[in-house]
Amino acid sequence: SYELTQPLSVSVALGQTARITCGGNNIGRTNVHWYQERPGQAPVLVIYRGSDRPSGIPERFSGFTSGNTATLTISRAQAGDEADYYCQVWDGTTVVFGGGTKLTVL
């Protein structure tokens, strides 16, 4: 079965740039989606199809996918960005989530 690998945690200083990676075999050939899950809240879609941003999501959030890695980039990190982030793909018959990355804003 297809697997997605994310770092358990990423830290970023307030106002700096955070990058969260998602590794998967030839993930660059798939549509990768990213979700933000704040504590006690339902997940929110922040990036779809690798690099598209839903309405209402700040431009500070961007995505890029190439080869075996997808990357979610959060520029000018704010305290409110502190959350768990999950990547997700469809492998043809099932939905696969990465294990999630806890983003800490210092």
Add this chain to the structure above:
Amino acid sequence: EVQLLESGGGLVQPGGSLSLSCAASGFTFNAYGMSWVRQAPGKGLEWVSALSGSGDNTFYTDSVRGRFIISRDNSRNTLYLHMRTLRAEDTALYYCAKHAGISGGDAFDIWGQGTTVTVSS
């Protein structure tokens, strides 16, 4: 306003059954695929099952195939998850999620707030 509202969660003994519902509003329900996604306490997101807009195509993760059945009533704008032979490892917060399109590859653009299922004796 686009909204999903889950219900039906609760405490059930191992081996028991439970049915979840997800009431949808604010969009053309039968035009979109729908999924159930769960999150065990302190764990990450785990996709459970998906269903096409027409209800003709269903998909399941291996751990629930044969025990869970996903269905929808497009006349009532409602998604269901019928769960049987429940195990302790099925304990989780269960979300219903709307697909952004008709494809299984589409993102989940709307999520409900979830309903909690606890399997314990």
